Amino acid sequence: MxxxxxxxxxxxxxxxxxxxxxxxxxxxxxxxxxxxxxxxxxxxxxxxxxxxxxxxxxSSPAERKREETAIERRRTLFCDYVMDEFAPTWLNYAADGSELATGSKRKHREYLSHLSQAFFWKYPLTGITTEDINRWLADLDNFGGATPRKKTFQLLKAVYAKAVAEGAVPKSPVTMKAPAVPKSRQAQIPPATAEELQNIYAAMPKTTRIAVWLGAILDLRIGEVVSLQVQDWNSKTQTLRVCHSADANGGMKDTKTATSNTTQPVPPQLGKLIDEACNGKQPTDFIVTCADGTHITPNRLRDHFNEAKINAGRPDLHFHTLRATSITAAVNTGATLRDTMQWGRHADAQTSIERYQRASGSERMREIANGIEDTLMGHEPTVAELEAEIAATKKRLADLESQLDALRHQNK
Structure with a gap:
């Protein structure tokens, strides 16, 4: 042989x-x-x-090994893959590797619990079909609301994205779009105007009124505002470190997300107010306090704000609406979507996109509509518009005459 x-x-x-x-x-x-x-x-x-x-x-040994692995994967149950391969990391860490905040971990556990109740939980990983997922999504009662339903769907989609990337399944059965979530009533509240903010600020107690500008200018959450300490403020660099939030009892905890932990630049007028609020305090004292200087809880500060907003004629406002107010003002100054994402400190880019579109959409559409009308219908100027245009023309004429005089003087 x-x-x-x-x-x-x-x-x-x-x-x-x-x-x-x-x-x-x-x-x-x-x-x-x-x-x-x-x-x-x-x-x-x-x-x-x-x-x-x-x-x-x-077939070669390598091909045989791949076939054996594929057969073994076909035997893998969906629940085992989720709990053994996906959940350990997803429950505790964000996509960038940073550890999730306590609140985010709790939400992840909630969504995983919803997914574990799906009828296909113990199906083979490769045996779940698009029809199965559509049938599961059709029953909103499985999730307890539209938002948990969407978040649980996104979890399922992420599981299969990992499975496809690792070769555990040839393709994902999650081919449909994420379920829509109706806009919350709070999300539809118009942002506060500058005059309204001034009125709210004036109506609040002296030790808490700065919170209005910390929310509306620096885009801070109420839990972050009550957790700011004197040592977080750097008067030399005019920056404010945001590194803590408050739990339900007002105690210190990590910020909502890792991206929320940052250092914000502070404009000059607000910087002076922070200097005044920090004057005479120790580094670990809080910037926003009760009238007697003790630590204030989010609920107590919210009470102050709610009373002042009624006096300002905006009973519909929430303290959280100040974040939308900040984003709207940023867009009006020319902030781009990328700027908005950074300023808003959102862990989810979709949140920034929605905020940006909301802030830029209506006013931009009005500008476009006005421009089209002016082009097609003409425009009858108002007295104020004419006076403003005359003043601008006079200023321009004065500038031109000044330049002409200077040029004549040089030629003599």
Whole structure:
């Protein structure tokens, strides 16, 4: 019988390498002893002979390993893959590797709980179909609301994205769009105007009124506002470090997300107010306090704000609306979507996109509508518009005359 393959001792590695060539492929495998290497080579020869005889098609060891892995994956249950391969990381860490805040971890556990109640939870990972997912999504009662439904769907989509990337499934059955979430009533509240903010500020107690500008200018959440300490303010660099939030009882905790933990630049007028609020205090004292200087809770500060907003004629406002007010003002100054994402400190880019579109959409559409009307219908100027245009023209004329005088003087 013709010799099949070879077994070579490799002194440098103190091992035996079995080797043979078939269909143009060089197949090798390393063993600790010659006997095992020869046994493997004999089994491979049997496969090659079976292929030549037309009994069983030959495939390389690497291809056989992939087939075995695929068969094993087909046996993997969806629940086992989620709990063993996906959940341990997803429950505790964000996409950038940073650890999730306590509140975010709690929400992730909630969404995982919703997913674990799906009827296909114990189906094979490769056996779940698009029809199964559509049937699961059709029952809103499974989730307790539109938002948990969307978040749980996004969790399912992420699970299958990982499974596809790892080769655990050939393709994802999650082919539909994420379920829509109706806009919350709070999201539809118009942002506060500058005059309204001034009125609210004036109506609040002296020790808490600065919170209005911390929310409306720096885009801070109420929990972040009550957690600001004197040591977080740097008067030399005019920056404010945002590194804590408040729990339900007013105690200190991490910010809502890792992206919320940042250092915000502070404009000059607000900087003076912060200086005044910090005057005479110790580094660990809080910037916003009760009237007696003690730590104020989010609920107590919210009470102050709610009373003042009624006096300002905006009973519909929430303290959180100040964040939308800040984004709107930023867009009106020319902030781009990228700027908005950074300023808003949103962990979810979609939140920034929605905020940006809300802030820029209505006013921009009005500008476009006014421009079209002026082009097609003409425009009858008002007295105020004419006076403003005359003043601008006079100023421009004065500038031109000044330049002309200077030029004549040089030519003399």
């Amino acid at each position: 013709h010799k099949f393959g070879s077994v070579v001792y490799r002194a440098d590695r103190k091992s035996y390498r079995a080797k043979y060539t078939y269909h143009g492929e060089v197949i090798t495998k390393t063993f600790k002893d010659r006997l095992s290497a020869q046994a493997w080579l004999n089994s491979e020869r049997s496969r090659v002979e079976a292929d030549k005889a037309g009994i069983q098609q030959w």
